[in-house]
Amino acid sequence: MPNEGSYDTALERSNRVHEDLKVNPGKYTMLTGDRPTGRLHLGHYFGTLVDRVRLQEMGVHTNVIIADYQVITDRDTTKAIQDNVFNMVVDYLACGIDPEKTMIFTHSAVPEENQLMLPFLSLVSEAELERNPTVKAEQEASGHELTGLLLTYPVHQACDILFCKGNIVPVGRDQLPHIEVTNKIARRFNKRYGKVFPEVTGLLTSTPLLPGLDGRKMSKSYGNAISISMTAEETAKLIKKAKTDSERNITFDPESRPEVSALLTTAGICSGRDPRELADEIGMGGGGQLKKVVTEAVNGRFAEIRERREKIVQDPDYIHDIIADGNRRANAIAHETLCEVREAMGMVY
Structure with a gap:
């Protein structure tokens, strides 16, 4: 039996889900997103946006988070964040994301989603957080000190995925450790307090990595x-x-x-x-x-x-309405999930 955390096991699970999606798209809820640190580029388009549109059109419940709080994991300013968020939504729509079918929302506007951080942090150890290879790579790439927010980045991502009961997340191979953390948190919560959260599958994309114009990673x-x-x-x-x-x-x-x-x-x-x-x-x-x-x-x-x-881009009011509507819907879902969590934990007074 292959190691549960191995790439081969993740690939096998991903392939099974890819096949099942063709016949049962409605039983899947996808969560994915981007940090609004600048303009989306061709790497984002071929790496994730094409896949998001494909899943949306198949009939999957699709959700896209604009992870504005995660900008400050390794940056000291939010100076251009409003412009970045606005243009990110414009890019989404231009590439085929349909706000009628896909919920687009921002981290900072959904407090009850972020409140899941508190019980979730109690379910992972310091050692598990410190050995996450993706966090280490992101810290080295940024040249920034390891903030508490960056260290707990995978837990924050678990909140993003699990608050809407997401069970598929399109990922590259390097993002699989985040999915592992999410599944550990879901399993430990369910075992300790009662079944609330689903098992999550990292949906590995077959798209070849698009390099930058100089041969390095596109960034x-x-x-x-x-x-x-x-x-x-x-x-x-x-x-x-x-x-x-x-x-x-x-x-x-x-x-x-x-x-x-x-x-x-x-x-x-x-x-x-x-x-x-x-x-x-x-x-x-x-x-x-x-x-x-x-x-x-x-x-x-x-x-x-x-x-x-x-x-x-000529209709900024339309863009702001899409964000406001997505945030309203996300808040309703987050409230429902947090109520389930509190009830499971015996914290309803």
């Missing part, structure tokens, strides 16, 4: 990310500035030629083609021809999304 902080909100001209300018190398013949070789291969991967994912084929076609066309192919692929893929975005 706003590296300046290597193409934002969904960029214009065609801004996109062309950013791609034009991307580094390649001195070799004229274009080949796909992620190990030896990370920058060239990252550009080919971007063009391949956006056009639905094999990056090796694209490399063969460009051949001796060099970096200039490569960048032209990438620019055309990205701008072609995102033309309709950007057109929709332009229309949506």
Whole structure:
């Protein structure tokens, strides 16, 4: 029997759920979300947004949290947060998230969801929190000291998932430790106080990782990310500035030629083609021809999304209404769940 916490076990469970979703989408509740630390980029689009829309259209109960409280896990300011939240919702809608089918809400506006932190923190040990590899990686990447909020980040995510009885969360392999923490909390609560929470499955995505323009992980902080909100001209300018190398013949070789291969991967994912084929076609066309192919692929893929975005952004009241409605719905769910938790714990007086 494979180790319960192993990748193979997680993959097996994920595959089973992927199959069941085709016939029983209505029995699943999805929770996923983003930290509003800047603009959403192509990595977010291909990594999660496409999947969210697919699950939404299948008939899954879909919920998207804008994790504004989690911005301060490793940052000292919330200066641009209102603008970031507003633009995040615009991006969601432009990419196909439908507020009639998907609940979009913000952390800070749902106090009863956050109140679950108190009983949940009593269900995990300090050692379990300290050895979470994802938290360590996030702290190192930020260069920020380990705050109490960052240390308890996985517990906060458990609150996000469990307050709405979420039982699937689309994740990459590196996020599986968070799902493990959520399941530990759910199991321990149910065992100690009575069954309230479901078992959660990390729904592993098959989407290949989209690298940044320089071959590193796509990240706003590296300046290597193409934002969904960029214009065609801004996109062309950013791609034009991307580094390649001195070799004229274009080949796909992620190990030896990370920058060239990252550009080919971007063009391949956006056009639905094999990056090796694209490399063969460009051949001796060099970096200039490569960048032209990438620019055309990205701008072609995102033309309709950007057109929709332009229309949506003209109506700020509509965006604020969507957030307010999502927060109202989330508060009703959180209140119901917290009442169940208090009742299970014998704290109704």
